[in-house]
Amino acid sequence: VTCRLTTRQLYAANLFLRCATRVLVRVARFEASSFADLEGAAAGLDWAPWLAPGVSARFRVTTRRSRLWHDKAIADRLTESLGSRPTGGAEQLVVVRAVGNRFTVSVDASGAPLHERGWRQATARAPLRESVAAGMLAAARWDPATPLVDPMCGSGTIAIEAALVATGVAAGSGRPMALQSWPCYEPGTWASVVAEADRRRAEAAEPPPILAVDRDDGAVTSARANAERAGVVGVIEWRTGAISDLLPPSSSGGPGLLLTNPPWGGRLSAAGDLRNLYATLGRVARERFAGWRIGVLVAERALARQIRPGLSEALRLEPGGRRAWLLTGPLGR
Structure with missing residues (x-):
């Protein structure tokens, strides 16, 4: 993406962009x-x-x-x-x-890649970049006033990014930028942009229910540690449990988005058949999350049909060098 920016807009891009790698x-x-x-x-x-x-x-x-x-x-x-x-x-x-x-x-202008927010230090297997999680939330058209559930949360990246968005925290908050070492750096302009970020955070509405679940208790522990560093551990409800036991958040507040990055065949295991896992996710989603929307990041589109036929492509990307698709759609009542 190429564009013309004022100095203030350049600083704001580094502070607020959630999906970019560098400016x-x-x-x-x-x-x-x-x-x-x-x-x-x-x-x-x-x-x-x-x-x-x-x-x-x-x-x-x-x-x-x-x-x-x-x-x-x-x-x-x-x-x-x-x-x-x-x-x-x-x-x-x-x-x-x-x-x-x-x-x-x-x-x-950025220094370390912008997806390195500084809080993801504890990782489960095949962790998701923060910028990819932010892109998934945007592409799935998540409304930060509505509930969000990640039933296979791993390191907690999706839930934590959602909590940061809902609480108005800028993506680059608290981290240094390369532009701050330039001779042409304008401290007053940067201070103005940071003040804008602080204002947005102060004016953010009460966050919606956000639920992070994983069957691996170690993954949930790592995710909670990451959320603690991000300052949103109390915004998220945490559970350890299998997909078959999944239930909406304790204080649901109406339909929301079920968004997850389920295991890929070649990503986490040798060859195991994942069809049963995807089918179970689809059955539980239809039975217990009627009226919600669902979004799944998959490397094999055929597997997504086990969840719900007819999901639409919302995003195409290559995390870790492997092609993947975010497929989304409504869950019937």
Whole structure:
């Protein structure tokens, strides 16, 4: 996604975006068909707004159909153009992409990937990225005023992201950003954006019932520890139990969303037949969650038919390098 942002909007993007990995700021675009061209263009780049004294640049280069195809050689030329820089200290990530002979140079405004919220330290098997959980909530059109249930919560990522959204907590709250080390950083503007985040949190409505369940007591313990670090452990109802015993939240408050990331055949187990698990989820959902909506992240669309035929594709993604789909739909009364 490419867009034009003011400084304040750039800061807000880093603080509030829940599904992004990084926010990059374009420094320059130029054409180079030889290393001499590259060196000449690099010599004219103005790094003063982005690199403070004592900060080195770490170049991440990718090329496609370019005459200059050697990524490391490109990075070496760009590093040399900066002159003498300290090593072993603070680094600024610079992303360089070449398509044909067209080069784009961007600085990373985020630092650590934005999905690293800082609270997910205890993990169950095959943990879900926080940004993927946020994307699932958005794609499934979850209303933060309505209940949410994850019957196979694992590390608790879906339930915790839902609780953070419902309580108005900004995705990047409390974590440092690379932009804060730039010479052009505006502390007053950042303070204004943080104040906006604090206002949203203070004005957030009472959160709805959010239920996280897993048959593995160790997974529930890990999920609770993550929620404690996120500051929402008390917002979520926790249970240990099998899918066959699943019931709506204690104070349901009306229909909501049943959203989960069930096991994938090649992800957690060798070959076991998961059809019974998916069929049980579908039966329990229809019998006990009538009027709700359901969303499941699956790697095999045929398995989703065991839950409910006719679920619609809401999101397509590749977590862990494997293609997956979020399928959603209503549960009949």
